[in-house]
Amino acid sequence: MRDPERTRAAILDAAFTEIYENGFQATSIDDIVAKASMTKGAFFSHFHSKNELGYALVDEVLKDMTLDRWIRPVAAYKNPVQGIITRFRKIIETTPEEHIALGCPLNNLTQEMSAVDPVFRDKIQAVLLMWIEETEKYLKKAQAEGYLRKNVNTRQVAEFVVMVEEGSFAIVKNLRDKKVYWALYESLKQYLESISERPEATQDPLVRR
Amino acid sequence: MRDPERTRAAILDAAFTEIYENGFQATSIDDIVAKASMTKGAFFSHFHSKNELGYALVDEVLKDMTLDRWIRPVAAYKNPVQGIITRFRKIIETTPEEHIALGCPLNNLTQEMSAVDPVFRDKIQAVLLMWIEETEKYLKKAQAEGYLRKNVNTRQVAEFVVMVEEGSFAIVKNLRDKKVYWALYESLKQYLESISERPEATQDPLVRR
DNA sequence: CTATGAACATACCGAATGGTATATTAAACA
DNA sequence: TGTTTAATATACCATTCGGTATGTTCATAG
Numbered sequence: 487m488r489d490p491e492r493t494r495a496a497i498l499d500a501a502f503t504e505i506y507e508n509g510f511q512a513t514s515i516d517d518i519v520a521k522a523s524m525t526k527g528a529f530f531s532h533f534h535s536k537n538e539l540g541y542a543l544v545d546e547v548l549k550d551m552t553l554d555r556w557i558r559p560v561a562a563y564k565n566p567v568q569g570i571i572t573r574f575r576k577i578i579e580t581t582p583e584e585h586i587a588l589g590c591p592l593n594n595l596t597q598e599m600s601a602v603d604p605v606f607r608d609k610i611q612a613v614l615l616m617w618i619e620e621t622e623k624y625l626k627k628a629q630a631e632g633y634l635r636k637n638v639n640t641r642q643v644a645e646f647v648v649m650v651e652e653g654s655f656a657i658v659k660n661l662r663d664k665k666v667y668w669a670l671y672e673s674l675k676q677y678l679e680s681i682s683e684r685p686e687a688t689q690d691p692l693v694r695r
Numbered sequence: 696m697r698d699p700e701r702t703r704a705a706i707l708d709a710a711f712t713e714i715y716e717n718g719f720q721a722t723s724i725d726d727i728v729a730k731a732s733m734t735k736g737a738f739f740s741h742f743h744s745k746n747e748l749g750y751a752l753v754d755e756v757l758k759d760m761t762l763d764r765w766i767r768p769v770a771a772y773k774n775p776v777q778g779i780i781t782r783f784r785k786i787i788e789t790t791p792e793e794h795i796a797l798g799c800p801l802n803n804l805t806q807e808m809s810a811v812d813p814v815f816r817d818k819i820q821a822v823l824l825m826w827i828e829e830t831e832k833y834l835k836k837a838q839a840e841g842y843l844r845k846n847v848n849t850r851q852v853a854e855f856v857v858m859v860e861e862g863s864f865a866i867v868k869n870l871r872d873k874k875v876y877w878a879l880y881e882s883l884k885q886y887l888e889s890i891s892e893r894p895e896a897t898q899d900p901l902v903r904r
Numbered sequence: 905c906t907a908t909g910a911a912c913a914t915a916c917c918g919a920a921t922g923g924t925a926t927a928t929t930a931a932a933c934a
Numbered sequence: 935t936g937t938t939t940a941a942t943a944t945a946c947c948a949t950t951c952g953g954t955a956t957g958t959t960c961a962t963a964g
Contacts, residue, residue, distance in 0.1 A: 488911060488960060511720045512811055514951060526953085527912045536952065588810055593865070597806030600869050601797055602718055611869050645866070645875055646882035653862020656802070657854070660809050660820050666854055673855035677882070680889035697930055697941060723921060735923085736942045745922065 494532045496522045501539055502547055506591045510540055510598055537603065540595070544609040548592045552613055556651060557620045565633045566624035567682055570647060571675050574654075578667045589659030593652045618644045638681045650674050703741045705731045710748055711756055715800045719749055719807055746812065749804070753818040757801045761822055765860060766829045774842045775833035776891055779856060780884050783863075787876040798868035802861045827853045847890045859883050 500522035504513045515536055519529050533539040555577060563569030588594070592613060599606040622644035628634040654670045709731035713722045724745055728738050742748040764786060772778030797803070801822060808815040831853035837843040843852075863879045 490911065493911080507810065509720070509807060509811055511718070515953085516951075525913050527914075527957095529912095530953075531911055589806070594806055594810075596869055597798065597803055597865060598718060601716070601803075602721055607869065607871075611871070614866065614869055639878070639881075642878035642881055645878045649862045649866045649879055650859070652866060653858045656806060656865060657823065657858045657861060660805055660816065660823055662816075662820070669848070669851035669854045670858055672848075672851055673886070676889065677886040680885065699941065702941080724923085725921075734943050736927095736944075738942095739923075740941055 490532070493524065493528055497524065497529060497532060497539070498543060498547055501543060502591070505540075505543070506588055506594070510595060537605070540599065541605060541609055544592075544595065544606070544613060548595070549613050549616070552592060552617055553620070556617065560624055565631075566628040567633050567678050570621070570624065571671075571678055574651065574674060575671055578664070578671060583664070586658060586664055587662055590652060590655040593656055597656075614648065618648050621647050632683050635681050635683050643678075643681065646677075647674075699741070702733065702737055706733065706738060706741060706748070707752060707756055711752060711800070714749075714752070715797055715803065719804060746814070749808065750814060750818055753801075753804065753815070753822060757804070758822050758825070761801060761826055762829070765826060769833055774840075775837040776842050776887050779830070779833065780880075780887055783860065783883060784880055787873075787880060792873070795867060795873055796871055799861055799864040802865055806865075823857065827857050830856050841892055844890050844892050852890065855886075856883070 497518065501513070501518045504517050504521055508517075515526060515529055518539075519526055529539075533542065556573065559573050559576075560566060560569035563572065592610065595606070596610050596614075600610060601607070618641075622640050625634060625638075625640040625643055625647075629636060629638070629640060634640075650670070654667065654674075658664065658666050658670075706727065710722070710727045713726050713730055717726075724735060724738055727748075728735055738748075742751065765782065768782050768785075769775060769778035772781065801819065804815070805819050805823075809819060810816075827850075831849050834843060834847075834849040834852055834856075838845060838847070838849060843849075859879070863876065863883075867873065867875050867879075
């Protein structure tokens with residue numbers, strides 16, 4: 487009946503939802519344990535402090551979430567540049583309406599806690615760097631296979647792509663208008679095609695919109 | 696000796712700095728009045744609540760700050776597209792090292808308060824929309840004067856440009872590496888040139904870096 | 905079977921914080 | 935000049951919240 491790992495996971499899960507919806511500072515430990523149907527005793531037997539819960543959220547939840555959403559699916563595409571473009575589109579398509587107003591969980595925590603707590607900053611920075619590095623790997627592969635111009639700086643493009651992916655969520659969160667996503671999608675596509683070796687190879691074979 | 700307007704301005708000024716450095720929720724009213732060398736009595740005679748101070752910050756400080764930094768200076772350029780590009784570069788150049796880690800004040804407030812308080816959300820949205828609309832005006836002008844391709848959707852590009860301007864500050868805030876700015880600058884430049892009628896007209900006459 | 909420690913529950917505390925009640929001072933106006 | 939009112943100061947309050955102290959229960963090792 488007692489299952490510490492499940493308890494810990496349940497706390498992380500409840501914390502993720504509450505913090506995603508209300509922000510880290512605006513979420514109290516009482517909110518979290520109530521959502522998880524537990525008590526403070528359980529909470530503090532798994533986390534030494536509220537901040538440590540936040541750190542665990544970044545390390546154990548947000549990191550994997552980022553990989554699952556933005557990185558791993560790209561591997562399925564022959565042309566990685568098309569993979570990045572299409573992945574962006576699919577994320578737009580599959581993001582439920584309620585989540586649009588909430589933005590990207592990683593970015594939210596980033597903007598709220600990065601300047602306030604150096605440990606948060608370092609841990610979030612590590613996730614961002616991983617995101618950029620993994621994106622750059624795809625770009626290098628695209629370059630090696632003749633999809634991307636040889637003279638482009640892959641690190642520079644990777645940084646731009648990740649910034650666009652995060653920045654898009656951030657601005658749409660505020661404008662609360664999903665149509666803006668499509669405008670940003672078109673611009674990202676336009677940009678990536680402008681540095682592609684054979685732009686026609688990035689054409690999406692599926693119907694759009 | 697008594698000067699309500701100056702008092703109010705001093706409170707807004709102190710609040711801006713404190714909130715910029717620590718976030719809205721992490722800043723207490725006591726922090727603000729201490730910084731402004733006043734007392735709570737003065738504070739509450741000018742603002743009914745902490746939230747109302749925040750609203751005034753958006754309406755009276757951040758809105759103008761955005762115009763001054765991103766919009767008005769662009770008017771001085773013959774080619775508005777070059778104006779946007781150069782303005783982005785100049786903002787990078789003139790942002791002091793300590794402010795890099797703090798990001799964009801508007802964006803910080805946005806990400807922290809937008810999902811939590813609908814009034815914040817609406818007020819910040821208004822500033823963002825103004826930013827986008829003013830940017831689009833420049834793009835339309837550029838189009839009319841033959842700098843920008845006639846077939847580009849100026850609204851779409853304006854949304855992308857503003858997203859890049861905000862998103863760049865956001866990611867550099869976390870990566871804490873000013874060099875990333877230059878990479879993002881090059882990418883924005885590349886993008887805007889790819890939709891320009893005469894790309895050579897966007898060449899910056901000054902030495903870069 | 906029992907003892908031991910980890911997992912969870914309950915009650916509580918001290919500090920911080922947004923806000924108020926009330927006093928005081930200074931400017932404006934009659 | 936005297937009065938009134940807005941501006942500012944001071945003291946205080948109620949609540950919230952992170953965290954702790956102290957149980958209690960369950961699983962597992964010996």
